[in-house]
Amino acid sequence: MHRSDNRGSWEFQPEDTLTEETGNFPSTLAQANFSGQKKAGFAVDALGLAYMNEEIMSESWRQHRKHVFVLSEAGKPIYSRYGNEEALSSTMGVMMALVSFVQAGGNMIQSIFSDEHTVVFLQKGPLVFVSVSATRQSEQQLRRELLHVYHQIVSMLTQASINRIFERRKNFDLRRLLFGSEKVLDGLLDVMDSDPSFMLSAVQCLPLPSSSRDALSHILQKAITPDLAFSFLIANNRLVSVVQEKTVLEDARLKPSDLHLLFNLIRASAFQAGEIWMPICLPLFNHDCYFYAYVAYLDPPECTVCLVLLSTDKEAFYAVAECKRKIEEAFASQNALQWVANTQLYYVDDISVANLRHFLYKPSKVLDHHRQLPQFTCPEMEVGYRSQEERIRLLDLYRNMHNRIHSTSRPLKLIYHSAGKETLLAWVTSKFEMFACFTPLVTKKSAISELTKLLRWIKKEEDRLFICHLPKYSTAPQPDRSSTDRGNIHVI
Incomplete structure (x- = not known):
């Protein structure tokens, strides 16, 4: 894949091909360890x-x-x-x-x-x-x-x-x-x-004060190099920040499914110290071409905060590694990793909604760019759903409700379902979709009333729970506005 500098837009071309004879492709997966x-x-x-x-x-x-x-x-x-x-x-x-x-x-x-x-x-x-x-x-x-x-x-x-x-x-x-x-x-x-993000076709963000998230994004925006398309900061498998080259969205949108695949590839890697440079195709973005992913943990040995930089140039390892060095320096000078480490995950007890055990909430619109990156939020699992078996059982119930409310033959707006161990309510409007789990004896009227309180809490916390704007940068040459010479250009 190449970016055409003279057009200031992204031009995708197959960079490498697999070969039957060698069974290899660029930066073979074995290097991902x-x-x-x-x-x-x-x-x-x-x-x-x-x-x-x-x-x-x-x-x-x-x-x-x-x-x-x-x-x-x-x-x-x-x-x-x-x-x-x-x-x-x-x-x-x-x-x-x-x-x-x-x-x-x-x-x-x-x-x-x-x-x-x-x-x-x-x-x-x-x-x-x-x-x-x-x-x-x-x-x-x-x-x-x-x-x-x-x-x-x-x-x-x-x-x-x-x-x-x-x-x-x-x-x-x-x-x-x-x-x-x-x-x-x-x-x-x-x-x-066990992860509802696939069912909801959305990504889960790390709860973080908007001022902290904006500061982290600003650091990522400043550490760029030609052909750098995306920069992601991930913590505990949740998205902290994403910034992107301005012209990327003119060609295609970043889909949650592509991020899920990228996150899964990182989870499967055994490395902790050091870095990985590997090819990855984002199928819903462009299914015939590679990006080249630079992956490094910023907090070894804990390895909870991960930096992912996607370039379209397979020879850009050292240039992208230099971006990572600048990001580390900026984080260290502002003690930024502590913002992530100190973030407060939330539980249903923090919300003060009676009889609520758990919920999934996906807004239809957080901001103008939300359609490019659907997001959802949910509290941490508490007593009764902490084991893997119980988590999967609850998600199975959510999946059943999701299938019923989004039925192609008979779509619904509201479903109230009383199960043996819990009561569930699914609610879909033009502004959001929500799946909530209550204690067994909650009535439909009471559940809707409590969810109204929950919606007020989510609205108040929206800037902390979601990425409310997608910062962008430009690596394309631009005319120098301070000069009258139209041939004089600089790279932002």
Whole structure:
């Protein structure tokens, strides 16, 4: 990807291509140091290794709530969430036979339903994705999850490269190119089970006083270099600040899904000290080209505050590393990392809303640029939802409400649902969507009344909970306004 200086706009071109012969692509993923043991060229952690060695005919394998399989049109296994792909090759062959049989009739297989399972298919180019789920998720929700898996693969290889390889060799084993990526895909599927950001198609921001956030953004704005497109500051997997080159939005918008993939790639990395320089494709921004991501933690050994700088120049490592050095100096001079470290996460007890246990709130409009970066907020989980099992159970309830209220056949504005352990209310207006969890005996009238109080609290705290403006900078040459010589230019 290149930026055309004479036009002052961004021109995207495929910078590098994957090769069947070498199985390599620029700054191979192995350099990202994904942790864990080797499994036929993949890196996996101890739990992932146990899942990989799981006997596919065992009861434990059958009892997993959701399986995900990826294979090629030729039936070649590429990935399985549980069990070894080689041991599952015959199973994947049956899946591909189903796909081919339906295609022969001029149709595409979408889903299969049984009493206990939903099987969903997604075909993207030469790749086939299959989800076998025992959850209450809808077909559309499962298909969106498969789409995220596809986008994560594209983020590492690019769509153009995948298509080109399979055009040349339909039986190509894509695992040769996905070296080190199994931990990334495992992590993505794990986080989708417990993180509502995927369901809401939004990012969660770190609560921070607007003055502190603005000061951090200003520092990022000043540390720039040609071909730097985005600068992100992340803390505890929450977005603290994002600044971008002015002309980027003229070409495309930054989507939450792309940020989710980027965050997941960082989570899968084992590095702490030092830095990573790796290619990454943002599929919803441009699915055929790479950005080059500079990733470094600013607070080792805690490693909670992460700086991500995205450049379009693969040779810009040292220039971008210099930006990081300037940012560190500015942070140190203002003691800025303490602003992040001292930020107060909030709990429902801080809000004084009766009987409220938890909520998800996504505004439809925070600011003019909100449509470029949808955001949401939620309190920390408290007693009753702190275990992973209970978190997933609550999110399953939210997902069910989300599917019902956004039904394509019968969309709703308000749903009141009394479950065994809690009462839930979903509320969608032109200004927001909210999903709230109350104690079991709360009435509909009382729940709506309490949510009105919650909305007032959110409005009061809006500047702290959300990024309310997206700072921009320019790396394109601009005419020097202090000079009458139109040929005299400078870089801001």
